[in-house]
Amino acid sequence: MTNSFLYSDTPLRWANALSRLAVWAGGALTIASVLLISFDVLARKFLGFNTGAADELSSYAFAISTSWALAFATLQRANIRVDVLYQLLPVRLSALLDWLSLVSLGVFMGFLTWYASDVVISSWTQHSASNTTLGTPLWIPQGLWCLGLLWMCVVLALMLVRASTALVTGNTSAIKELCGMRSAQEEADEEAAAGERLVQAERNEEAR
Amino acid sequence: MIATTLILLLVLIGLSLPVAAALGVLGLTLDPLFSMLPLSRAIGELSWSSNNEFLLVSIPLFVMLGEVLLRAGFAERMYGAMSLWLSWLPGGLMHANIGASTLFAATSGSSVATAATVGTVALPQIKRYGYNEPLFLGSLAAGGTLGILIPPSINLVIYGVLTNSSVPKLYLAGILPGFAMAALFILTVIIACLIKPAWGGQKIHASWGARMHSLVHLAPPLAIFLLVVGSIYAGIATPTEAAALGVLGALLLAAWFRRLSWNMLRESIEGTMRSTAMIMLIVIAANFLNFVMSATGITSALTNSISGLGLSPGWMLLVVVIFYLVLGCFMETLSMMITTIPIVAPIMIGLGYDPIWLGIVIIILVEAALITPPVGLNLFVVQSLRKAGSMNDVIIGALPFVAAMFFMLLLLALMPDLALWLPRIFA
Numbered sequence: 362m363t364n365s366f367l368y369s370d371t372p373l374r375w376a377n378a379l380s381r382l383a384v385w386a387g388g389a390l391t392i393a394s395v396l397l398i399s400f401d402v403l404a405r406k407f408l409g410f411n412t413g414a415a416d417e418l419s420s421y422a423f424a425i426s427t428s429w430a431l432a433f434a435t436l437q438r439a440n441i442r443v444d445v446l447y448q449l450l451p452v453r454l455s456a457l458l459d460w461l462s463l464v465s466l467g468v469f470m471g472f473l474t475w476y477a478s479d480v481v482i483s484s485w486t487q488h489s490a491s492n493t494t495l496g497t498p499l500w501i502p503q504g505l506w507c508l509g510l511l512w513m514c515v516v517l518a519l520m521l522v523r524a525s526t527a528l529v530t531g532n533t534s535a536i537k538e539l540c541g542m543r544s545a546q547e548e549a550d551e552e553a554a555a556g557e558r559l560v561q562a563e564r565n566e567e568a569r
Numbered sequence: 570m571i572a573t574t575l576i577l578l579l580v581l582i583g584l585s586l587p588v589a590a591a592l593g594v595l596g597l598t599l600d601p602l603f604s605m606l607p608l609s610r611a612i613g614e615l616s617w618s619s620n621n622e623f624l625l626v627s628i629p630l631f632v633m634l635g636e637v638l639l640r641a642g643f644a645e646r647m648y649g650a651m652s653l654w655l656s657w658l659p660g661g662l663m664h665a666n667i668g669a670s671t672l673f674a675a676t677s678g679s680s681v682a683t684a685a686t687v688g689t690v691a692l693p694q695i696k697r698y699g700y701n702e703p704l705f706l707g708s709l710a711a712g713g714t715l716g717i718l719i720p721p722s723i724n725l726v727i728y729g730v731l732t733n734s735s736v737p738k739l740y741l742a743g744i745l746p747g748f749a750m751a752a753l754f755i756l757t758v759i760i761a762c763l764i765k766p767a768w769g770g771q772k773i774h775a776s777w778g779a780r781m782h783s784l785v786h787l788a789p790p791l792a793i794f795l796l797v798v799g800s801i802y803a804g805i806a807t808p809t810e811a812a813a814l815g816v817l818g819a820l821l822l823a824a825w826f827r828r829l830s831w832n833m834l835r836e837s838i839e840g841t842m843r844s845t846a847m848i849m850l851i852v853i854a855a856n857f858l859n860f861v862m863s864a865t866g867i868t869s870a871l872t873n874s875i876s877g878l879g880l881s882p883g884w885m886l887l888v889v890v891i892f893y894l895v896l897g898c899f900m901e902t903l904s905m906m907i908t909t910i911p912i913v914a915p916i917m918i919g920l921g922y923d924p925i926w927l928g929i930v931i932i933i934l935v936e937a938a939l940i941t942p943p944v945g946l947n948l949f950v951v952q953s954l955r956k957a958g959s960m961n962d963v964i965i966g967a968l969p970f971v972a973a974m975f976f977m978l979l980l981l982a983l984m985p986d987l988a989l990w991l992p993r994i995f996a
Binding site for chain 2: 384388394398399402406420423426427430431433439440441442443445446461465472473475476477478479480502503506548550552553555557559563564
């Protein structure tokens with residue numbers, strides 16, 4: 362998908378690149394969890410021992426990878442929204458709702474991140490550690506988790522600046538490109554295209 | 570209090586705010602309105618604990634399992650094998666659509682991906698064998714919905730977390746209704762094609778030799794199903810651990826079919842993380858909202874006023890069915906589940922319904938939501954694959970299968986054991 366407006370804008374372009382890196386890092390953590398958990402299950406069954414840490418570590422990996430993926434998902438307009446009224450509205454009004462969506466996400470994420478950082482700080486000052494054999498100092502996973510939330514806030518702020526200028530100048534198509542709702546149609550088209558691509562790849566493989 | 574809450578919720582959702590933001594902002598607004606204590610401060614601790622829950626780790630793993638299997642390269646051969654075995658029935662390849670969807674569902678937790686993959690393979694055959702187009706399209710859209718009923722299922726994990734019920738039990742409970750539903754879909758096609766033989770297209774003949782030979786192509790999905798579901802019931806693994814084993818198995822399969830590459834991994838990871846992040850943001854926001862609602866007494870007020878209506882369990886079930894049918898027309902299914910189950914489930918369980926049974930009933934209602942207009946994502950997927958023709962064809966074609974779903978609900982209401990028998994004998 363080419364997105365000329367978004368990509369001509371340097372801060373947002375960097376935000377996009379960094380968010381993608383964060384997603385890959387999160388994906389790597391998830392695959393590491395897969396390997397660790399699988400090893401644990403197999404070792405427990407066949408070798409009679411386990412690391413005893415797979416649950417805990419993969420739970421941290423889960424928290425970190427999801428918070429690190431939030432910005433990417435938002436930049437890809439993957440937020441789930443209900444379009445019953447939205448689709449009936451004239452473009453300018455629906456662009457206003459797109460802007461409002463960013464604002465509401467910003468408010469919620471702001472609160473969440475603020476109090477999440479409280480959690481990290483109190484873990485740090487109280488030297489809280491997990492109640493397991495690992496005894497992980499909790500500020501480490503919580504801090505990394507909070508970092509993802511913070512990055513989401515930064516990206517939202519950048520998007521909001523862009524969207525607000527576009528709103529003031531009446532550039533509705535810019536708003537749509539940045540944060541418009543992906544219609545069910547658009548969503549379905551992409552799913553369908555993905556399905557076709559996969560089966561085509563299978564056919565090419567067989568033809569060889 | 571209840572009226573304010575509901576009106577605020579409707580306004581926020583109606584404004585098309587992201588569901589997560591709408592729920593979060595509602596929580597933040599209700600707190601100063603109805604509470605003496607500042608509840609919002611708890612959001613940090615609450616979110617950390619829900620984002621750090623081992624059972625929920627299964628969500629990205631099951632999403633990833635589906636993403637990898639989709640790219641593992643056996644969809645077309647599996648469909649071919651299914652068509653050899655099932656296409657002698659009146660309705661021909663439409664049964665292969667349902668059979669392939671069923672088998673795909675047994676390895677994937679997603680309905681949309683199931684419909685997209687099977688649909689791509691199947692659609693060119695409509696013209697070739699002269700099938701009735703709407704019914705053929707409907708069998709694809711409906712077959713796809715089996716993805717969330719037959720384990721593994723992401724939606725059942727979410728239900729389990731929201732209601733504190735055992736996910737292994739829910740998975741066991743989904744198996745019989747899942748296969749029964751597939752059988753009902755097949756029966757629907759047979760009945761339709763007996764009434765109108767022209768709908769069934771030309772006969773396709775297959776030799777027993779070819780059939781036997783094709784069995785090998787059914788092995789990969791069956792192996793993954795046995796690995797994931799089998800390891801849970803052999804007592805070797807918890808649902809999350811089984812999901813991890815499944816992903817490992819899927820990666821090995823992809824490597825076996827020479828499909829494992831950096832590009833493929835990158836695509837799978839991006840798809841997985843995007844869906845997981847959005848699901849978890851809604852889970853976190855809903856978790857916070859539920860906390861605020863129960864701390865301010867809104868939840869119990871709501872539950873009391875609904876129970877106060879004095880409806881009998883049977884009528885209440887009917888109300889719930891209609892509620893989900895209507896809501897399902899407008900709301901995306903996962904956010905619909907996350908927002909409504911914390912209210913609906915306690916009421917129904919209070920009336921004496923079994924939480925496991927209720928979970929299966931709600932999943933079937935969610936499946937119906939996937940193929941009822943105007944917002945039925947599976948309908949859109951199938952329509953998008955065929956690229957031409959009217960959307961109405963798909964909608965009309967899906968209707969007989971919606972009827973089959975309601976017949977299934979009736980069966981479940983009359984014979985709860987359809988869902989509860991397997992969990993009981995394994996207990």
